[in-house]
Amino acid sequence: MDLALKLETTSTVPFHRQLYDELRRAILSGRLESGQRMPSSRALAKALGISRATVLFSYDQLLSEGYLKTVPASGTFVACQLPDELLQATSPLISPTSPSRLELSTYGETLATVNLQPPPGQKPLINFSCYGRPAFDEFPIQLWRRLLSRACCFNTTILDYPADPLGYKPLREAVTRYLTQSRAVRCEPDQVVIVNGSQQALDLIARLFLNWGDRVAMEDPGYFEARCIFQVQGAEVLPIPVDHSGLVMKYLSTLTTPIKLVYVTPSHQFPTGAVLSLPRRLALLAWAQQTGAIILEDDYDSEFRYDERPIPALQGLASSDSVIYIGTFSKVLFPSLRMGYLVVPQQLVPVVTRAKWLIDRQSPLLEQHVLTDFINEGHLERHIRRMRMLYAQRRETLVQALTQGLENQVTIMGENAGMSVMVQFHTHWKDEEIVDRAEQRGVELISARSCYMKAENSNGKFLLGYADLNSETIAEGVWRLAQILKA
Amino acid sequence: MDLALKLETTSTVPFHRQLYDELRRAILSGRLESGQRMPSSRALAKALGISRATVLFSYDQLLSEGYLKTVPASGTFVACQLPDELLQATSPLISPTSPSRLELSTYGETLATVNLQPPPGQKPLINFSCYGRPAFDEFPIQLWRRLLSRACCFNTTILDYPADPLGYKPLREAVTRYLTQSRAVRCEPDQVVIVNGSQQALDLIARLFLNWGDRVAMEDPGYFEARCIFQVQGAEVLPIPVDHSGLVMKYLSTLTTPIKLVYVTPSHQFPTGAVLSLPRRLALLAWAQQTGAIILEDDYDSEFRYDERPIPALQGLASSDSVIYIGTFSKVLFPSLRMGYLVVPQQLVPVVTRAKWLIDRQSPLLEQHVLTDFINEGHLERHIRRMRMLYAQRRETLVQALTQGLENQVTIMGENAGMSVMVQFHTHWKDEEIVDRAEQRGVELISARSCYMKAENSNGKFLLGYADLNSETIAEGVWRLAQILKA
Numbered sequence: 005m006d007l008a009l010k011l012e013t014t015s016t017v018p019f020h021r022q023l024y025d026e027l028r029r030a031i032l033s034g035r036l037e038s039g040q041r042m043p044s045s046r047a048l049a050k051a052l053g054i055s056r057a058t059v060l061f062s063y064d065q066l067l068s069e070g071y072l073k074t075v076p077a078s079g080t081f082v083a084c085q086l087p088d089e090l091l092q093a094t095s096p097l098i099s100p101t102s103p104s105r106l107e108l109s110t111y112g113e114t115l116a117t118v119n120l121q122p123p124p125g126q127k128p129l130i131n132f133s134c135y136g137r138p139a140f141d142e143f144p145i146q147l148w149r150r151l152l153s154r155a156c157c158f159n160t161t162i163l164d165y166p167a168d169p170l171g172y173k174p175l176r177e178a179v180t181r182y183l184t185q186s187r188a189v190r191c192e193p194d195q196v197v198i199v200n201g202s203q204q205a206l207d208l209i210a211r212l213f214l215n216w217g218d219r220v221a222m223e224d225p226g227y228f229e230a231r232c233i234f235q236v237q238g239a240e241v242l243p244i245p246v247d248h249s250g251l252v253m254k255y256l257s258t259l260t261t262p263i264k265l266v267y268v269t270p271s272h273q274f275p276t277g278a279v280l281s282l283p284r285r286l287a288l289l290a291w292a293q294q295t296g297a298i299i300l301e302d303d304y305d306s307e308f309r310y311d312e313r314p315i316p317a318l319q320g321l322a323s324s325d326s327v328i329y330i331g332t333f334s335k336v337l338f339p340s341l342r343m344g345y346l347v348v349p350q351q352l353v354p355v356v357t358r359a360k361w362l363i364d365r366q367s368p369l370l371e372q373h374v375l376t377d378f379i380n381e382g383h384l385e386r387h388i389r390r391m392r393m394l395y396a397q398r399r400e401t402l403v404q405a406l407t408q409g410l411e412n413q414v415t416i417m418g419e420n421a422g423m424s425v426m427v428q429f430h431t432h433w434k435d436e437e438i439v440d441r442a443e444q445r446g447v448e449l450i451s452a453r454s455c456y457m458k459a460e461n462s463n464g465k466f467l468l469g470y471a472d473l474n475s476e477t478i479a480e481g482v483w484r485l486a487q488i489l490k491a
Numbered sequence: 492m493d494l495a496l497k498l499e500t501t502s503t504v505p506f507h508r509q510l511y512d513e514l515r516r517a518i519l520s521g522r523l524e525s526g527q528r529m530p531s532s533r534a535l536a537k538a539l540g541i542s543r544a545t546v547l548f549s550y551d552q553l554l555s556e557g558y559l560k561t562v563p564a565s566g567t568f569v570a571c572q573l574p575d576e577l578l579q580a581t582s583p584l585i586s587p588t589s590p591s592r593l594e595l596s597t598y599g600e601t602l603a604t605v606n607l608q609p610p611p612g613q614k615p616l617i618n619f620s621c622y623g624r625p626a627f628d629e630f631p632i633q634l635w636r637r638l639l640s641r642a643c644c645f646n647t648t649i650l651d652y653p654a655d656p657l658g659y660k661p662l663r664e665a666v667t668r669y670l671t672q673s674r675a676v677r678c679e680p681d682q683v684v685i686v687n688g689s690q691q692a693l694d695l696i697a698r699l700f701l702n703w704g705d706r707v708a709m710e711d712p713g714y715f716e717a718r719c720i721f722q723v724q725g726a727e728v729l730p731i732p733v734d735h736s737g738l739v740m741k742y743l744s745t746l747t748t749p750i751k752l753v754y755v756t757p758s759h760q761f762p763t764g765a766v767l768s769l770p771r772r773l774a775l776l777a778w779a780q781q782t783g784a785i786i787l788e789d790d791y792d793s794e795f796r797y798d799e800r801p802i803p804a805l806q807g808l809a810s811s812d813s814v815i816y817i818g819t820f821s822k823v824l825f826p827s828l829r830m831g832y833l834v835v836p837q838q839l840v841p842v843v844t845r846a847k848w849l850i851d852r853q854s855p856l857l858e859q860h861v862l863t864d865f866i867n868e869g870h871l872e873r874h875i876r877r878m879r880m881l882y883a884q885r886r887e888t889l890v891q892a893l894t895q896g897l898e899n900q901v902t903i904m905g906e907n908a909g910m911s912v913m914v915q916f917h918t919h920w921k922d923e924e925i926v927d928r929a930e931q932r933g934v935e936l937i938s939a940r941s942c943y944m945k946a947e948n949s950n951g952k953f954l955l956g957y958a959d960l961n962s963e964t965i966a967e968g969v970w971r972l973a974q975i976l977k978a
Contacts, residue, residue, distance in 0.1 A: 069876040087876040089800055106785060106812065106839060107751075112699040115849065116842045140650045149643040156636040163627045163825035200687065204851040212599035232849060264594075298593060313576055325593065338650035340856035352593060355603045362602065362720060363694050364687040368855055369827035389556040389574040 023062040129446035130481040135424035135469035166366035171198025188316035225455035250280030271306035277418015310396035325349035405482035423471035616933035617968040622911035622956035653853035658685025675803035712942035737767030758793035764905015797883035812836035892969035910958035
């Protein structure tokens, strides 16, 4: 066989790899025909002036991938059916498309038309609009990479279908310890469910509990994404006003229609930043106990309080199984991790296990291993401590800049906590005008409008995210805002 | 200040870390009191016989975490409010739990009672029951780790909320190229949606299209998890018989009630292994075109055909928008990755985007980057080629062992493809007895019963997974089975 093969002696690609590539190319192009006998490894090695081991290595690779086949006591041959042909399909029939009937379900129709916040887009220079974005440049990414690398090893259990839809057990144990200590949540690891962020937790609970037409009470203003989920599930959402002590209980307790579920953010009300007072917490729990309503507690950024001890979770105060608790790692770590957790009453564990298994089996496993190590080796607590210091400084910078730059043109709401602050601007400008004029000056602002059931209640109110902005950026941004509002 | 701090000169822990730990412990235990002035870095360095830089490093860490505070022109002091207190909540009120009313929705009730396959449990010695488990020990885990390590770097876009709920765009482009070439699917990248495995794809489509009481036709026997999803969504599932050429069209076309959706596995019918013939494909497409029904094509393991070119996907044959296509990386890579894809008609892109965003935002991003590189650098194609060779050998071993060991006591079904084979044992033993006796001999078997709408049709039928079993294990397992069946 006269086979011209080109091996580059100056290349960084090893000979066995070059030989594999050349032979594969020759087979695919038909220079080496199917069924043709290959030269012996010894002969080819001699012809090319390379070692026989190198040739054998290339041959083995081609054999294992199906380009060559061995016939015992006869030799090595080019395969008759090439693996690449097995990979490529050709369609025997293609005709032009015509429209078909793809009628959506009621869920689908509702989803298609509900008013939804678009996903975040490009970022301008100074962006106050990301009210839940952590300071990415402070995340210990090298450490995370090291833990990833350590966890990613050959280990059947890390690649296989999950043994437990609720999540990796050591992670649920670590989360239990964290919640018990830091949030005064009362739970056992088997009540903790690892989900793809708090979004999936909200959706799963809405689906498990809400029938079409059921009533859901939630804070107004409140978290619009939760409202969307309830609405798309067919629930009627009843707005309950919020003041400086959180959800105003008297509005809830005077409702005459039965409420299936009440959604609250008691540790740090979204978006006002109010903390639900202890008397109201007790009243809410008593009301739920009395009416049989479910309390859905979303504890999205309670880790960040800057001058006081954290408020214990509502869940830990409850004397009955009326509270379902939701937490997330999107704020304390990073959102693209898609990791959060649900704490459910013991009696719900079987149905939630089934739900997670049927919906998407389990959350990806490798990240769960890494997160377990991150928590158990103390990195989570350390990172939260660092971020609490940093965000406290940034909040302080923002509040000072607003107070000095805008004086009586601004009211700052909420407690000294969180990753964003709600403000009310006192100005003759309309909200849209403020957003437009800020954008022209390279500042992105987001109105609090979507948080309100009635748009007119949101006039002049904006949500300023500061966690991912450094002090200079914050000061510069507020200075530009002041120029606009004073004009 | 007389501060006894113990630094171990023989320890592998660096001094600055030891000093940090000692000081933190002293602060937390109260040996260093809140508000107390710290020694100057120079004095402490001298007292401990270490460099001042080391002391400054430890001080900085404690400052950044909030244990110490600096008062300008005065010095460094122990913080008044310790960060650990800010992390720990104590509950002011804990009382015993009493039951509450947690009434499930219709979805929740149905889910709680539907007959569901349990998640996989412990593995015995020879396990034929994992009909979809790849050969994990052949997965290039070191390469995957290298790609993970490369992708995991500081980069805002890899940590942030996703820009696109449909998935990482380069991954959708890579999947499009792969599907166009290997599966003859016709699509643009914006029709591809990255989801958490085919399970989430099934659930999402069921939710978007099925109202309570809608009718779904599916193969019988068929994929029971799909049936569960449709049933829990409230659909009436109509079984359509399957023969050696797949779904028998005459049963489908004579149905008089309107069918909303038909679920099929045309490339490799689950569990029988039949391939839907071209005439039936065309008949199915024509029927869907005529009735307006949606075809849901689940192409779960079509990569593995051992003696012929792959069958082009039904989606690519369709002249209208009637086919929704589902694929998964669970079989060709590994299941704990939780990554699959949907290909939807253009007109559905907006509502599917909304659905994925509302349900769980997006699939985790880091894995999407790694998978993109894995595909674009040719590793996916190479890995599939290798696995195709390996699984073909394993299938051959299984078929030979069954034929020789059981002779006329077994019928082997399906084509030369896939990761499992359905067999029918001809024996006086009942299925449960076979399973029990096999277990006693260390062999796990799974009956095909759950795939059948009527249990009696499944008598003697078993599903044998072979992809993750080596030749010796397969031969030994079949030998043990033969002993049982011949007894």
